[in-house]
Amino acid sequence: xGGIQARFKLDWPGFAxxxxxxxxxxxxxxxxxxxxxxxxxxxxxxxGLERSPQGRLTxxxxxxQDDARWLPTHxxxxxxxxxxxSLFPHLTVLGNLRYGLQRSGGSATxxxxxxxxxxxxxxxxxxxxxxxxxxxxxxxxxxxxRVSMARALALRPRLLLMDEPLAALDHQRxxxxxxxxxxxxxxxDIPLLYVSHAPxxxxxxxxHIVVLEAGRAVATGPLTDTLxxxxxxxxxxxxxxxxxxxxxxERDAAWHLARVEFxxxxxxxxxxxxxxxxxxxVRILARxxxxxxxxxxxxxxxNCLAATVEQMAGDHHPALSLLRxxxxxxxxxxxxxxRSAVGLGLxxxxxxxxxxxxxxxxx
Amino acid sequence: MFLNDSDLQAIWxxxxxxxxxxxxxxxxxxxxxxxxxxxxxxxxGPLSAVVALPLVLPPSVLGFYLLLAMGPNGPVGQFTTALxxxxxxxxxxxxxxxxxxxxxxxxxQPLQTAFESIGERPLEVAATLRASPLDxxxxxxVPLALPGFLTASILTFAHTVGEFGVVLMIGGNIxxxxxxASVQIYDHVEALEYLQAHRLSAVMLVxxxxxxLVLYAWRPKPVRGA
Numbered sequence: 274x275g276g277i278q279a280r281f282k283l284d285w286p287g288f289a290x291x292x293x294x295x296x297x298x299x300x301x302x303x304x305x306x307x308x309x310x311x312x313x314x315x316x317x318x319x320x321g322l323e324r325s326p327q328g329r330l331t332x333x334x335x336x337x338q339d340d341a342r343w344l345p346t347h348x349x350x351x352x353x354x355x356x357x358x359s360l361f362p363h364l365t366v367l368g369n370l371r372y373g374l375q376r377s378g379g380s381a382t383x384x385x386x387x388x389x390x391x392x393x394x395x396x397x398x399x400x401x402x403x404x405x406x407x408x409x410x411x412x413x414x415x416x417x418x419r420v421s422m423a424r425a426l427a428l429r430p431r432l433l434l435m436d437e438p439l440a441a442l443d444h445q446r447x448x449x450x451x452x453x454x455x456x457x458x459x460x461x462d463i464p465l466l467y468v469s470h471a472p473x474x475x476x477x478x479x480x481h482i483v484v485l486e487a488g489r490a491v492a493t494g495p496l497t498d499t500l501x502x503x504x505x506x507x508x509x510x511x512x513x514x515x516x517x518x519x520x521x522x523e524r525d526a527a528w529h530l531a532r533v534e535f536x537x538x539x540x541x542x543x544x545x546x547x548x549x550x551x552x553x554x555v556r557i558l559a560r561x562x563x564x565x566x567x568x569x570x571x572x573x574x575x576n577c578l579a580a581t582v583e584q585m586a587g588d589h590h591p592a593l594s595l596l597r598x599x600x601x602x603x604x605x606x607x608x609x610x611x612r613s614a615v616g617l618g619l620x621x622x623x624x625x626x627x628x629x630x631x632x633x634x635x636x
Numbered sequence: 637m638f639l640n641d642s643d644l645q646a647i648w649x650x651x652x653x654x655x656x657x658x659x660x661x662x663x664x665x666x667x668x669x670x671x672x673x674x675x676x677x678x679x680x681g682p683l684s685a686v687v688a689l690p691l692v693l694p695p696s697v698l699g700f701y702l703l704l705a706m707g708p709n710g711p712v713g714q715f716t717t718a719l720x721x722x723x724x725x726x727x728x729x730x731x732x733x734x735x736x737x738x739x740x741x742x743x744x745q746p747l748q749t750a751f752e753s754i755g756e757r758p759l760e761v762a763a764t765l766r767a768s769p770l771d772x773x774x775x776x777x778v779p780l781a782l783p784g785f786l787t788a789s790i791l792t793f794a795h796t797v798g799e800f801g802v803v804l805m806i807g808g809n810i811x812x813x814x815x816x817a818s819v820q821i822y823d824h825v826e827a828l829e830y831l832q833a834h835r836l837s838a839v840m841l842v843x844x845x846x847x848x849l850v851l852y853a854w855r856p857k858p859v860r861g862a
Contacts, residue, residue: 322760346763347771353764359757363779372775373765428765 277332277432277464281318281325283488290314290325290488296466296481298333301458303479303496304468305507311488312468313356316434319466320353321346332432332464350377352425354435358417360409366420367405370396373428388429395426398460399453415446419453426457433465439474447474454478455636459552472508476516476556477636482507501604503586503597513595514558516635517603521547530575533634537601541575542634554635559595561631562607566617568626576629580605582621585614598627605629643836645812646820653728653816654796657735658743661792662785664736665743670773672744673751688741695738699805702734706806726808731816734806735796742791750784751777787851794847797840 275298283290290311296302304312317323319330321337321344330338337344360369374388396402399419409417418438425433438454439447451474458465458478469475475482475496482499484492484507492505500507501515519533524544531544533553540555547553568577580598588595594614596607605627609619619625639647672684690698705712706724713723724730754777762772778785800818807814809823817840824833 320764322763345768346760347766347768351764353761355757355761359761361758361761361776361780372762372767376766376771424765 275333277319277330277466279315279319279328279330281315281328281330283314283318283323283325288314288488290318292485292488292490294483294490294493296464296483296493298464299462300480301461301465301467301478302481302483303475304466304483304485305470305475305479306485307470309487310485312470312485313436314488315485316436316466316468319432320351320434321349335431347376350428350431352428352430352433354418354421354425354433354438356437357441358409358412358414358421360412360417360421360424362409364409365405366401366407366409366412369409369420370405370424370427373424377428388427391429392427395423398426398456399423413446414442415449418442418446418450422453422457431463433461433463434468435465436468437470438467439471440469451477451636473635477554497604501597501606503584503595503606512558512560513606513608514556514561515604515606516554516556519553519555521549521551521553524549531634535600535603537599537603538578540578540629540632542632545634556633556635557605557629558631558633559606559608561629562605563628563630564596564598564607564609564613564617564619565626565628569628572628574628574630576632578605578627578629580625580627582619582623582625584621585619598625600627639835639839640832642811642815643817643820643832646815646817646836647839649728649812649814650797650816650818653731653735654793656732657739657796658789658793660732660736661739661743662789665740665747665788665792669744669747670751670777673748687744690738691741695799695801696805698738699734699802702737702802703805706730706733725806726810726814728807728813731803731807731814734802735799738799738802739792739796742795743788746784746788746791747781750781750788753784754780790847790851794844797843 277294277296277298279296280293281290288309288311292315304315306312314323318325318328324343328338330336336342337349361372364372370392374392396405399422401416401419401423404412404416404420409420412420422438439450442450455478467478479496481494482492482496483490484499492499492502492507496516497518507513517535519535519540521531522534522539523532525531529544530541531547532539532541533555535555542555545553578600580600582596583599583604584597586595588608592610594609594611596609596614596619598605598607607627668687672680703725704710706716707713708717708723716722716724724733758776758780759772762776767775798818799816800822803814803816803819809815809819817836821833821836821840824830824836
């Protein structure tokens with residue numbers, strides 16, 4: 274059985290964790306929730322840093338914990354990036370990178386004949402070659418976090434765990450690291466569990482999402498589908514909305530626009546400097562989507578797509594309703610007033626046109 | 637010559653005693669300090685109190701109990717006799733054992749503070765990098781606690797050099813065997829050899845000052861957490 278099966282139960286004073294998860298074998302799974310929701314505790318249970326007596330954990334078929342056994346952390350083939358930079362201050366950057374490598378010789382050779390190659394690849398991916406001789410106290414916060422990511426990667430882990438790796442950094446440093454994380458995301462062939470309470474990181478990086486609330490997983494699934502659930506609108510940032518994976522298909526240099534294609538259609542967005550063929554993500558908020566029964570002429574809105582109403586539900590205010598539509602296979606959420614929904618006679622299965630006022634290109 | 641032969645002998649004996657005690661306490665105090673820094677067991681409190689006892693106990697009280705324990709009717713004495721080692725009081729090794737107890741807090745407390753200030757995180761990081769707990773102790777905890785080790789060793793050495801009451805109770809005053817510098821000074825004063833007492837005292841004073849100077853002025857900078 275592939276992927277990660279994790280079942281943990283903890284009952285601490287003032288906090289309880291009770292999850293039973295089946296997570297995919299590849300891609301980035303975001304553990305998303307407010308502080309105190311148990312996401313870090315869950316990650317620590319998976320790493321073996323926290324002991325859950327009745328827990329079970331299987332990673333790609335290997336049992337790391339069940340009733341009979343409990344692998345201590347140092348025997349689990351994982352990589353862990355802590356929230357605050359946690360480099361060893363008494364070692365240089367290279368010393369830090371080698372620390373784990375020297376101790377994982379056996380498991381590394383299974384994957385790569387030359388463990389040094391994994392180290393080299395990690396150094397290259399995170400762009401830290403010029404820092405190798407420095408001591409950690411001579412690095413910026415962002416550089417330290419890149420080194421600790423490389424240190425975890427160099428181990429050739431079967432599972433990568435990151436506990437809010439950007440939370441301790443200011444906005445600028447975050448923007449500096451996110452491109453590296455995106456590169457990592459594309460290069461990675463192992464699962465990455467990424468704990469975060471920052472919606473923009475989740476929207477940019479996650480393929481799957483587990484939403485935690487008070488120690489329980491309230492929603493879990495592929496990011497796009499989960500964000501488009503009407504029974505449990507997940508507010509990722511300022512408002513509910515969907516995130517779609519797309520590819521840059523065309524660039525209009527005269528107007529500084531780019532056309533991105535997603536399964537089912539394409540959208541014009543502000544040109545973000547990507548090349549044609551680059552994968553990008555777009556976020557469409559429900560409040561920026563309006564609905565028309567016919568294609569509309571004479572509008573300033575650039576993006577108008579044919580769609581089908583799939584599901585309708587009430588919203589947080591009785592005057593509003595939330596709609597899920599499909600543009601081809603891709604979901605889009607729209608927020609309308611109840612009055613317009615009724616006025617247009619909207620019902621599931623109805624073909625309509627969606628007008629999208631704003632599309633955010635997120636990496 | 638500034639110091640006579642018996643003074644030099646006393647100084648050499650003192651250095652030997654303090655050196656051996658420091659080495660033994662490094663081996664003995666480190667695990668105790670490590671355990672005290674990380675345990676949450678209920679008897680951590682009682683053990684801390686026992687370790688700190690020599691700080692407040694009059695040395696003569698400590699010496700008295702140790703003398704009884706190591707004497708012919710004491711449990712330690714019967715044990716050493718059974719092993720064919722004879723009795724420990726009034727021997728150099730008796731003095732070593734007594735000094736280990738006497739200086740224990742001076743090794744354990746700085747080490748415990750050093751270990752506590754490292755915190756849990758670096759060891760967790762080491763574990764995620766495949767280091768076993770013992771491996772992590774030697775490659776992460778010890779290097780990070782190095783300033784603590786230095787402070788603890790200097791304090792232990794200096795404190796053992798300054799010991800008097802326990803020596804008198806356990807070791808008495810045998811030249812070359814148990815007559816350490818502090819006892820030698822006492823002897824000089826008893827014999828009204830004030831000049832000799834002055835000289836040896838001056839040596840001790842300078843030594844103590846230099847040790848403390850090293851400790852405070854040239855204290856190694858703690859490695860900054862990154």
